[in-house]
Amino acid sequence: xxxxxxxxxxxPVLTATGHPRTLTLTAGTPADLAQEVHRHARGxxxxxxxxxxxxxxxxxxxxxxxxxxxxxxxxxxxxxARGETIDGHRGRHSDPALHGYxxxxxxxISRHVVHSDRWHNAADIEDRYDxxxxxxxxxxxxxxxxxxxxxxxxxxxxGRDQAVRQRLQAHGYNHHQPGTGTRPRFEGYWTTTAxxxxxxxxxxxxxxxxxxxxxxxxxxxxxxxxxxxxxxDYHRAAELLGVTPGxxxxxxxxxxxxxxxxxxxxxxxxxxxxTDRRVGSRxxxxxxxxxxxxxxxxxxxxxxxPQHELVHGKASTYTNHACRCTPCTxxxxxxxxERNRAAGAVPRRRLTVSQLADIRRRQTAGETxxxxxxxxxxxxxxxxxxxxxxxxxxxxxx
Numbered sequence: 001x002x003x004x005x006x007x008x009x010x011x012p013v014l015t016a017t018g019h020p021r022t023l024t025l026t027a028g029t030p031a032d033l034a035q036e037v038h039r040h041a042r043g044x045x046x047x048x049x050x051x052x053x054x055x056x057x058x059x060x061x062x063x064x065x066x067x068x069x070x071x072x073x074x075x076x077x078x079x080x081a082r083g084e085t086i087d088g089h090r091g092r093h094s095d096p097a098l099h100g101y102x103x104x105x106x107x108x109i110s111r112h113v114v115h116s117d118r119w120h121n122a123a124d125i126e127d128r129y130d131x132x133x134x135x136x137x138x139x140x141x142x143x144x145x146x147x148x149x150x151x152x153x154x155x156x157x158x159g160r161d162q163a164v165r166q167r168l169q170a171h172g173y174n175h176h177q178p179g180t181g182t183r184p185r186f187e188g189y190w191t192t193t194a195x196x197x198x199x200x201x202x203x204x205x206x207x208x209x210x211x212x213x214x215x216x217x218x219x220x221x222x223x224x225x226x227x228x229x230x231x232x233d234y235h236r237a238a239e240l241l242g243v244t245p246g247x248x249x250x251x252x253x254x255x256x257x258x259x260x261x262x263x264x265x266x267x268x269x270x271x272x273x274x275t276d277r278r279v280g281s282r283x284x285x286x287x288x289x290x291x292x293x294x295x296x297x298x299x300x301x302x303x304x305x306p307q308h309e310l311v312h313g314k315a316s317t318y319t320n321h322a323c324r325c326t327p328c329t330x331x332x333x334x335x336x337x338e339r340n341r342a343a344g345a346v347p348r349r350r351l352t353v354s355q356l357a358d359i360r361r362r363q364t365a366g367e368t369x370x371x372x373x374x375x376x377x378x379x380x381x382x383x384x385x386x387x388x389x390x391x392x393x394x395x396x397x398x
Contacts, residue, residue: 217258
């Protein structure tokens with residue numbers, strides 16, 4: 001026998017209007033009840049990876065996500081489940097509703113429609129269930145002959161698909177040209193007619209601030225800023241005021257710093273950030289500047305520096321030109337040795353060719369490399385590399 005329950009989550013699941021959502025489920029066994037709670041928990045919490053712990057005696061439980069409790073729930077049996085009578089009927093879910101189908105049959109078909117959806121399962125599961133239910137009931141009420149379960153299932157699928165299309169259309173999806181994004185009229189409406197209008201606060205504040213700060217600038221600073229605004233060029237503005245370009249730049253810089261100090265009155269003024277693009281619009285004021293070629297053309301016509309023959313036997317050739325010939329390598333080694341000697345560095349000890357031959361003789365006689373290395377004051381790794389040929393000994397002194 002199936003029983004209906006009202007499912008309530010804590011914290012509650014709210015609808016679009018902000019009211020707690022009322023969830024109803026029907027189950028006949030504790031396993032079915034736990035499965036129904038799990039289905040509703042997935043839709044309410046918007047996650048597929050949730051677990052449900054249900055106490056069938058107290059009809060309470062906890063929803064877990066990643067083994068951590070995220071919500072509690074309570075099941076309240078409907079009055080008909082306690083043996084009471086509603087309108088004089090008992091077990092009305094098993095009574096035929098229309099064309100021989102019961103409410104339980106409609107419930108199972110609606111559940112089948114919801115669980116068969118593999119593409120649009122991101123929506124709320126309650127809304128998807130209600131859509132399938134209403135589509136099935138509408139088809140059942142309008143059918144002139146008793147429909148089959150397959151007919152009701154297909155009606156639920158059509159209602160589900162139509163609801164998805166309407167939802168996508170409300171968000172601007174282009175059904176006529178799939179894969180091309182949103183419809184042009186949709187973008188045009190939401191980006192122009194219904195676009196967010198910026199606040200006029202910035203423009204009003206800028207105008208009032210300029211009217212308050214401008215009289216507090218010096219007359220020379222006002223003249224410099226007016227000349228720059230009128231000409232749009234630093235050199236022509238300096239000529240208009242009859243001052244040198246350097247003097248004009250100083251006037252503009254002091255005017256800007258004073259403006260920032262008055263803007264942040266009582267606070268730490270900010271630094272002057274950004275670049276005035278009018279700096280690059282200076283006109284050619286001298287014949288030499290008028291004959292100056294653009295930098296890009298000058299680079300294109302440049303023939304490059306002449307190639308010189310390398311001078312071997314110098315440390316600079318080893319360093320700057322990566323020459324590894326014997327004269328350059330010897331010169332770089334001598335330079336490094338002289339630099340280390342001048343800095344007071346202790347030269348590194350190396351075994352000579354004759355010493356390495358003596359070590360080979362002693363090793364052949366039975367002495368260990370470790371004992372020989374300890375006696376000579378070298379590491380055994382250094383001796384092993386010399387014996388293996390991966391390191392070269394120093395030449396014998398002449």
